[in-house]
Amino acid sequence: MTMPPSPSRGRIIFFLILTTVFWGGSFLFTKIGARDLPPAIFVLLRFSLASLLMLALCLPRLGRLDRTTILRGAIVGTALGVTNLTFVVGIKGTSISRAGVLNNLFVLFIPLIARILWKERIGPSHLAGILMASGGIALLAAGGGQGFNRGDLISTLCAFFIAVHIITVSKVLKDDDVWLISLVQFSVVALMAGSTVALQQPAAIKVSREALFAIAYCAVFSTVICFTLQNTYQRYVTPTQAGLIYTLDPVWSLLAGFGVLGERLAPREWLGCGLIFLAVVVPLAIRYLQERRLLQRYRPAG
Template sequence: MSYARETAPMPQGKITAILVFTTLLWGGSFLFNKIGMREIPPVHFFFFRFALAALLMGIVCIPRLGRLNRQIVRRGAVVGVALAAVNLSFVLGVSGTTISRAGYLNNLFVIFIPLLSFLVWRERVDRVTFGGVALAVAGLWFLASGGAEGFNRGDFLSTVCALFIAVHIITVSRVLRDEDVYLVTFVQFATVACVGGAITLAMPWPAFRIGAAGGWSLAYCAIFPTVICFTLQNTYQRYTTPTKAGLIYTMDPVWSMLAGVFILGERLTPREFFGCMLILLAVAGPLFVRLYVEHKQRILYRLGAAGEAEEGE
């Protein structure tokens, strides 16, 4: 654990506010994906979103393009493939279920990260994480038994999306080093756009027309939860602990549920709502425990440092 974060020049309140703002923008992406896909097929929406995001990020990176090298392209492409899997499963999942359910199911990535780390690298999984997994399974059962369609195809793909989010996060931590954040992000978006373009070319091109709702939804999803959120996350998350950031990001499904209820008129049955709350507890509970442990270790570190200083005198 690094205690240098405590001396960061940026106020923690500002960092928290900015990261909370990113969760609001991410939560809005569920709503605008749902609206946009009323006019645009999911895979095409996915392609158009990242083609526009790559174009915008490329414009931002014009002064930096001279520093683009083979290593950045290679590593950005690896992370970009993982990001493509995330967003392809995301649009297919959201198109097949409510955004309230999709938001909570996507948040299961917090549980999948330690499980994948155990399966691939044999990293220890603590009892708190196992407790979270048990709560998540219970939440999934209540979701499946509470809705009219049960645990449908969209729910399954939203859960798969959570798995790919975990893969993407692990890939970022394992692959990226000290590369230029903006250039890596540009390569990621360009890779996702290429994957989306290849899939749309391989599929029959359906007849559709992009109206005002579809156009504005595409613009929102390309600019706010993609270009702006990735930039804010990469810029500010480094000044806080992963545990605190994880707790902040659990707000995503809260925003998506509020948007679903108050804008789209979605309604959850009591069993569905209870299942969502169990999933939220499964995600946030272990994070709160880790935050408490980190706080306790920080206090012990300070007391130890104070004791050493007194002995030195």
């Protein structure tokens, strides 16, 4: 029995970049949807629709849905739920330009969490990245006349929960069916958002056409398609290479904020965003170069 050929390098990179485009678009459409809807209701509608779509895709696989898959999916789904609830609250309270850059801090939070929980060493490049990120946040706080507001704080907290979700996925999931795991994850997020809505008991709301389109975009493109593309193509690259590609997320959110919403950043804010972006890219780039050197050293002759 022969294994199916791996996709070409160009195809892998293309679809991973397309994933960042779809995810970058979620900042814009979440901002639009959150104008009319409370964050918990927006997350509830988004992930309820995503769960229904994933259920339709998983119908031939439902016979393999067992207790272990449900348990593991519920664990990573809980982390995903907290991530998405803080994501919407953060975007509602700040510009999508700032939120996109701050969310990317998850790359720096991962080694910090690993250090605290498993005593893993933090390399000099990550320490430098943390210092640059701190300087970037200070510049954001000093620029734009609004300081480091509540939305910025929640967006930074969201970056922490993104890191928690990534670590949870790597520690909890084994050889699970990624389609069924995604179905359980989406369903858990919908249940968490629904519980939050029930506790808050919001007043009657009116959903605009723009909000409905935003929900549909985020459910289809930023959830179902993004997860499918990631699960399909990310396994063909190293985590470092994937991380470098995913740093394009804030680029698209900055462009969307500038071109569609008319957001403008003060010079200090631009400098702060640039420092945070470098804080993420520099450690990843150094790690990528180290990986290349190791690969060349141990590559068999010929």
